[in-house]
Amino acid sequence: MTEKKLVCVSCPMGCELTVVLEGKKIVSVSGNRCPRGEEYARSEAVEPRRVLMTLVRVEGGRDRVVSVKTDRPIPLRLFPEAMARVRELSVRAPVTIGTVIEENFLSTGANLVTTRPAR
């Protein structure tokens, strides 16, 4: 059995949570003052997911880079690999906001999309 300490970020209370795990199975969650804390602990202790935001190089335009994000959260543990992949990518100007740069990014089911237009 292992124990993980987390701070719940679902609301400003910031409850300090203790999650007891057996392998990848959650045995118990304590320290939460509401059900949202338990929900947070369950997703966070096993596989934290985050939206990745970064930049992709723009070719042939006035802008050097365009901002991008994953259109849904991806596993945090994939971030180093994701950044390495993003560095290989580029896009030709002009692009509009919401353009899909790469579908099913790193097989996560999320698309990498632009969050602003680039000229």
Place this chain on the structure above:
Amino acid sequence: MRTYTVDVLVVGGGAAGMAAAAAAAREGARTVLLERGERLGGVLEQCIHPGFGLHRYREELTGPEFAHRMRQELDDSGAEVFTGATVLEILPDGPAVKVVSPKGLKKFRPRAVVWAVGARERPFGALRIPGTRPSGVFTAGLAQRLLDLEGLLPGRRAVILGSGDIGLIMARRLHLEGVEVRAVLEIQPFPGGLTRNVVQCLRDFGIPLLLSHTVAEVHGRERLEGITAVRVDEHRHPIPGTERRIEADTLILSVGLIPEVRLIEDTVPLDPVNRGPRVNGRLQTEVPWLFAAGNCVAVFDLVDTVAELGERAGASAARYARGDLPSGKPVPLVRGENVVSLVPSCLDGTAESARMYLRVPRPMEGVTVDVGGVVRRRVPVARPAEMIEIPLDGDALSELSQKERIVVEVKPK
């Protein structure tokens, strides 16, 4: 010099200004928005992380996406936009506003003005840190602009001073782009930003947060070579013997924002704590034709709030321009204990509803916010990083409007 006669002139093309111009135009006012830069969106354009719009659009957007939606609303409203247009002077008689743009000087004769120019970062020089003055010292917003708008890395190894949300966000952005973030230093014994950002920007990537620490000295001749970090006591005095050197070529400062008031400070009374103009619940300053909204009034947490205030200011300005804005006897809001930022500065007694925003000076649990003994609100956890928002309306607002003054205080348990 060409002269333009307009109903409402909005200065500043960030979230507050775009919202104000759209709201004024929707009220039927002939509206012009002036932006000194080339693009609208203000600081949103460089805030490429998600977390914007949960209140206004019920979804989580990045800064540029939020700005894009506001731009569409602005275009739909019929307001006219001038970019590359910098205000040189505001002449209270008239009033008249002198503007320089790539097409030369212009003069505007508006019936009402909405000031929405945002805030500026506290600079390095204001901190009086001993040592040399090498290159490699950036305010967080400048580093963010270089990195996320222009695609330029500010350095290779960075120390961040200040754990406000911008500092935390920049720690994550720099880490992701391959900069080694050595530490985030915070002079207070608690983080300056939201817990969510401490977790998702620092803990996620193992970036150390040193509380009760500051920079004692800066080293390096041409380029920054390192800093001396030091622990501070409860009075923020450095504790001798706790100094340690951290090698870095980049120092990022996230040490506070100050409302920009240079062109209006001789025209309107300011609030000494907020540092922006005193406004009533309609965002009208004490100069009746001048309205203000957003971070030039006080520094707010959420762009959603800033946009809402912008709309209120724009609609009020449009009503003023057509002679339809009621005015009553102003009732001042006065700070009691544990209140730092406080908006508005007064109620004018004629508004149907108003919203009050306040900030506490330190983290507190189980407090009660008391507004003139009329409205009481329990707040389980109050933190400086999160403004407390209290709607004032109905009977409570009428009762408050009868008073000579309204004391606002945060009472501990």
